[in-house]
Amino acid sequence: MRAVSKRIDLTPFVENDGVLSAILYKPEESWSEVEVEGDVNSMLSTAGNILSSNPPAEGRLRFVEVEAPGLKVVIGEGVANGVETILSPYPSFLRSIKLVKVEGETPRVVHEFKPGQPSIVYDSALTLWKKLEYDLILVETSEGTRILFPHELLLERVKAETRGRRRRRKKAKRAKTSRRKSRKSKRGKRKRGSRR
Numbered sequence: 001m002r003a004v005s006k007r008i009d010l011t012p013f014v015e016n017d018g019v020l021s022a023i024l025y026k027p028e029e030s031w032s033e034v035e036v037e038g039d040v041n042s043m044l045s046t047a048g049n050i051l052s053s054n055p056p057a058e059g060r061l062r063f064v065e066v067e068a069p070g071l072k073v074v075i076g077e078g079v080a081n082g083v084e085t086i087l088s089p090y091p092s093f094l095r096s097i098k099l100v101k102v103e104g105e106t107p108r109v110v111h112e113f114k115p116g117q118p119s120i121v122y123d124s125a126l127t128l129w130k131k132l133e134y135d136l137i138l139v140e141t142s143e144g145t146r147i148l149f150p151h152e153l154l155l156e157r158v159k160a161e162t163r164g165r166r167r168r169r170k171k172a173k174r175a176k177t178s179r180r181k182s183r184k185s186k187r188g189k190r191k192r193g194s195r196r
Contacts, residue, residue: 001035001036001037001038001068002033002034002035002036002068003033003034003035003036003043003046003066003067003068003071004031004032004033004034004065004066004067004068005031005032005033005034005046005047005050005064005065005066006029006030006031006064006065006066006067007029007030007031007032007050007054007062007063007064008027008028008029008062008063008064008065008091009027009028009029009056009060009061009062010025010026010027010028010060010061010062010063010078010080010091010120010122011025011026011028011060012024012025012059012060012061012080012081012082012083013025013026015115015116015119016129017113017114018129018130019111019113019128019129019130019132020097020099020111020113020126020127020128020129021126021127021129022087022097022113022121022124022125022126022127023080023082023083023123023124023125024094024115024119024120024121024124025061025080025091025119025120025121025122026119026120027091027118027120034046034050034066036066036068038068038071040071040073043066043068043071043073044066044073044075046066047064047065047066047073047074047075048075050064050066051064051075051076051077055077055078056077056078059078059079059080059081060078060080061076061077061078061079061080061091061122062076062077062078063075063076063091064076074090076091080123082125083123083124083125084124084125084126084153085123085124085125085126085148085152085153086122086123086124087121087122087123087124087126087139087146087148088121088122088139088141088143088146089146090122090143091120091121091122092120092121092122092141092142092143093118093119093120093121093141093142094115094119094120094121094139094140094141095114095140095141095142096112096113096114096138096140097112097113097126097137097138097139097140098111098112098113098137098138098140099111099112099132099134099137100134100135100136100137100138101133101134101135102135102136110132110133110134111132111134121139121141126153134150135149135150136148136149136150137149137150137153
């Protein structure tokens with residue numbers, strides 16, 4: 001079965017509007033036709049082979065899509081420098097980023113960031129250059145809208161290293177104190193009895 005293979009290279013850049021700056025991506029796409037067996041496993045294998053034979057450059061991201069009628073597989077690889085959170089679960093075109101303050105039951109947009117050129121948003125870092133009070137962030141993309149809260153702007157990194165197995169400490173053996181106590185108590189009783 002014939003399928004379409006799309007390779008998407010994402011090059012990071014910082015866009016700033018004076019109030020908010022964000023790490024966004026410039027997309028570069030290339031297409032080719034590939035032959036697959038028609039099941040998900042062969043499509044995954046094809047995408048993996050394309051990605052492993054053409055790894056991404058340092059500081060860039062690369063995604064490979066293999067699409068056949070009714071099936072689509074996407075895998076990606078690479079890390080951009082300076083990213084702190086994920087703004088969109090899948091790389092998609094950014095429409096706007098809105099900082100929203102909720103007063104009572106009415107939300108009010110405090111600031112709206114719009115990219116100056118068609119840009120992809122995925123993992124990113126947002127930096128505020130002016131002090132603004134906001135309760136949530138709306139990230140509007142071509143795939144839909146995502147709500148983020150301020151505490152989600154900095155996610156902990158997953159540790160690459162794992163520690164070896166922890167060994168259990170051996171418990172120290174207890175001294176048999178019950179016999180000593182009983183001997184002392186008996187001696188004390190004898191001495192008391194002998195004094196009388």
